Amino acid sequence: MSDHPHPLSEERLARFARHIVLPELGGAGQMALARSHVAIIGLGGIGAPVLQYLAGAGIGRFTLVDDGDVEASNLQRQTIYTTRDIGHGKAVSARRWLANFDDKLSVEIHDKRIDASNAQSLIAGADLVIDGTDNFATRLAVSDACVAARIPLLSAAVGRFQGQVAAFQGHLESEPCYRCFVGDAFDAEDCDTCAEDGILGAMVGWVGTFAAMQAVRILVSNVSSMGDPGWGKLHLMDGMKPGMRPITIAKDPVCRECSGG
Numbered sequence: 001m002s003d004h005p006h007p008l009s010e011e012r013l014a015r016f017a018r019h020i021v022l023p024e025l026g027g028a029g030q031m032a033l034a035r036s037h038v039a040i041i042g043l044g045g046i047g048a049p050v051l052q053y054l055a056g057a058g059i060g061r062f063t064l065v066d067d068g069d070v071e072a073s074n075l076q077r078q079t080i081y082t083t084r085d086i087g088h089g090k091a092v093s094a095r096r097w098l099a100n101f102d103d104k105l106s107v108e109i110h111d112k113r114i115d116a117s118n119a120q121s122l123i124a125g126a127d128l129v130i131d132g133t134d135n136f137a138t139r140l141a142v143s144d145a146c147v148a149a150r151i152p153l154l155s156a157a158v159g160r161f162q163g164q165v166a167a168f169q170g171h172l173e174s175e176p177c178y179r180c181f182v183g184d185a186f187d188a189e190d191c192d193t194c195a196e197d198g199i200l201g202a203m204v205g206w207v208g209t210f211a212a213m214q215a216v217r218i219l220v221s222n223v224s225s226m227g228d229p230g231w232g233k234l235h236l237m238d239g240m241k242p243g244m245r246p247i248t249i250a251k252d253p254v255c256r257e258c259s260g261g
């Protein structure tokens with residue numbers, strides 16, 4: 001690499017200097033991030049910190065999908081929105097945040113609900129999809145689309161003080177998908193339980209920032225050594241203890257999405 005001129009401009013070098021000096025990331029890792037296209041599905045309590053840290057990391061291109069509007073009750077945890085955004089679309093507000101933060105990053109927004117009929121077109125071309133939506137039906141539709149399009153999926157979820165972050169490459173023969181993990185029982189379910197259960201802002205922020213870290217690890221995995229991306233592993237995050245523990249997800253040999261079962 002050192003024989004070639006660095007393709008990052010002076011201004012970008014300064015912006016990402018603390019990344020570039022990290023041996024585990026380096027200039028090659030930073031360039032990989034700049035070339036990456038990440039689709040974030042769900043711009044809520046998980047999607048907000050994911051976007052903040054991945055924009056901070058200089059991901060070159062985003063696709064942002066959410067059909068919701070910002071509500072006052074979101075502001076305790078959805079950290080990219082402010083009082084002024086109440087009543088405005090989350091996708092539009094997220095684009096405004098991003099433009100203020102770093103106008104060199106490109107973004108495409110979709111103010112629509114993702115489902116089985118449109119998921120593949122919404123995620124097309126992404127290097128990684130990050131799902132921070134709040135119900136099983138959507139998560140399964142996103143997972144199925146990722147398997148079909150052969151795009152890796154990082155799935156993040158929170159319920160009360162329990163969080164989960166898992167990385168899937170279900171399109172590979174030996175790797176499980178999200179459907180292998182949860183099964184088919186939840187396809188019809190649409191359960192946004194945050195409203196009834198309550199959620200601590202910092203809890204969902206912890207899960208979102210960990211998902212952002214895993215995303216960086218995945219995106220630089222071919223060019224630098226930030227550790228194992230942990231495909232097929234689910235990190236259980238316990239906010240009460242607090243602590244984390246990984247579990248391995250088995251491929252379901254009769255999974256109807258990734259095994260043709």
Ligand SMILES: [Zn+2]
Pocket residue numbers: 170176177178179180181252255256257258259
């Ligand atoms: Zn599967």
